[in-house]
Amino acid sequence: MSGIITATVVVAAVGVFIGIFLGIAAIKFRVEVDPKEEAVLGLLPGNNCGGCGFAGCSGLAAAIAKGEAAVNACPVGGDSVGQKIAEVMGVEATETEKQVAFVKCQGDCDKAKVDYDYTGIEDCGMLSFVPNGGPKKCNYGCLGFGNCVKSCPFNAIHIVNGVAVVDKEACKACGKCVEACPKNLIELVPYKSTSFVACSSKDKGPVVMKACEVGCIGCSLCKKNCPEDAIVIEDFLAKIDYKKCTGCGICKEKCPKKAIL
Amino acid sequence: MMDAKELVLLVISSALVSNVVLSQFLGLCPFLGVSKKVETAAGMGGAVIFVITLASAVTGVIYKFVLEKFNITYLQTIVFILVIAALVQFVEMFLKKFMVGLYDALGVYLPLITTNCAVLGVALNNVKYDYDILTGVINGFATALGFAIAIVILAGIREKIEDNDIPEVFKGMPIVLVTAGLMAIAFCGFSGLL
Numbered sequence: 045m046s047g048i049i050t051a052t053v054v055v056a057a058v059g060v061f062i063g064i065f066l067g068i069a070a071i072k073f074r075v076e077v078d079p080k081e082e083a084v085l086g087l088l089p090g091n092n093c094g095g096c097g098f099a100g101c102s103g104l105a106a107a108i109a110k111g112e113a114a115v116n117a118c119p120v121g122g123d124s125v126g127q128k129i130a131e132v133m134g135v136e137a138t139e140t141e142k143q144v145a146f147v148k149c150q151g152d153c154d155k156a157k158v159d160y161d162y163t164g165i166e167d168c169g170m171l172s173f174v175p176n177g178g179p180k181k182c183n184y185g186c187l188g189f190g191n192c193v194k195s196c197p198f199n200a201i202h203i204v205n206g207v208a209v210v211d212k213e214a215c216k217a218c219g220k221c222v223e224a225c226p227k228n229l230i231e232l233v234p235y236k237s238t239s240f241v242a243c244s245s246k247d248k249g250p251v252v253m254k255a256c257e258v259g260c261i262g263c264s265l266c267k268k269n270c271p272e273d274a275i276v277i278e279d280f281l282a283k284i285d286y287k288k289c290t291g292c293g294i295c296k297e298k299c300p301k302k303a304i305l
Numbered sequence: 306m307m308d309a310k311e312l313v314l315l316v317i318s319s320a321l322v323s324n325v326v327l328s329q330f331l332g333l334c335p336f337l338g339v340s341k342k343v344e345t346a347a348g349m350g351g352a353v354i355f356v357i358t359l360a361s362a363v364t365g366v367i368y369k370f371v372l373e374k375f376n377i378t379y380l381q382t383i384v385f386i387l388v389i390a391a392l393v394q395f396v397e398m399f400l401k402k403f404m405v406g407l408y409d410a411l412g413v414y415l416p417l418i419t420t421n422c423a424v425l426g427v428a429l430n431n432v433k434y435d436y437d438i439l440t441g442v443i444n445g446f447a448t449a450l451g452f453a454i455a456i457v458i459l460a461g462i463r464e465k466i467e468d469n470d471i472p473e474v475f476k477g478m479p480i481v482l483v484t485a486g487l488m489a490i491a492f493c494g495f496s497g498l499l
Contacts, residue, residue: 047376047377050375050376050377051377051380054371054372054375054377054380055377055380055383055384055387058367058371058384058387058388059387062387062391065391066391066394066395066398069395069399070398073398073401073402073403074402075401165468165470167468170468
């Protein structure tokens with residue numbers, strides 16, 4: 045009987061001692077955290093995607109609380125989160141334009157021609173080691189092994205018939221896929237824009253013609269017909285200035301290769 | 306206290322021959338969970354070394370001066386769990402205040418270790434083999450070193466197999482478990498060392 049009592053008392057004593065010790069330690073070693081920082085952290089999405097350039101949401105929260113980062117620096121939360129954080133911080137949020145990722149290639153398995161079959165490691169990065177930078181005739185096109193898919197924290201980009209396609213609604217413009225693509229095919233574009241050049245080939249027209257049904261051949265028909273002068277041709281590739289573009293859609297009609305989406 | 310030769314043998318045996326993960330099957334949870342990247346695996350390994358070494362010392366003291374004194378050594382498991390959980394909490398607070406760099410480096414891994422059975426396993430083994438406190442600490446350090454070695458190797462292999470064309474049914478955890486099993490077989494080779 046006394047054994048049970050000793051055991052109970054000793055274990056209880058150890059427990060109480062530890063409790064008191066930890067309690068004191070918690071007060072002694074308290075690290076002052078800015079209450080604003082905690083409030084901001086609560087409002088951030090919490091994906092820790094790193095799209096803001098800080099080490100996760102807590103890093104951004106600390107920076108916002110100190111005033112080192114803008115209240116709407118979170119690309120994922122966008123304006124709605126920016127507004128709430130602005131309330132916490134007591135400042136006005138400046139409007140930012142919502143962006144989405146866009147893949148500048150639509151050369152899928154049917155439209156782009158291939159030189160050979162590739163059956164090696166399924167990783168876009170590996171393809172810089174194989175002849176012609178991949179099996180496709182076009183050296184600039186999407187490789188379709190989905191490094192961007194793996195990098196996306198929001199499941200917003202998918203390989204559809206051998207080419208990456210962004211789900212505009214799910215995309216939070218964190219920029220992970222932009223970095224992941226070894227061919228630099230992905231670009232952040234304004235959400236509201238409606239006209240995009242879906243090709244990245246810098247090859248001359250005849251070469252593109254042979255390689256892909258939907259490649260930009262640099263014919264400059266779009267440039268000539270654009271009423272806003274929003275299109276330039278660089279390296280045999282059309283580029284749209286999204287600030288000037290009004291989304292009239294004339295370029296889409298005029299493009300002989302249907303390379304403008 | 307053992308002499309130097311015996312201590313060296315103890316370190317080799319704890320770290321390699323009877324590796325905590327690969328031959329005692331302790332601490333499998335972080336071994337499989339945090340071994341996706343070499344970087345994080347090394348962080349986890351470092352945190353485990355840190356905590357187990359400390360925990361061996363503290364549990365050693367508790368065992369000798371509390372449990373043995375009151376003749377209640379049969380309560381070792383329950384008391385050790387209590388002490389280890391509290392210790393990890395305390396270490397976390399202490400690091401956050403005084404060594405922010407180390408705290409940031411260990412980060413999320415510290416609280417994870419609270420429930421790591423390898424820590425408890427070392428404390429109980431120290432008692433089982435009748436080690437004195439200093440020997441216990443060295444055994445703890447060596448065991449944790451074995452854990453760190455195993456998890457870093459597994460993470461290295463996992464980074465490599467990630468890009469491979471793995472059959473659908475083996476994708477994910479199955480291939481990792483197969484890898485861990487092969488590693489365990491390889492580590493059996495160390496048994497001829499002693």
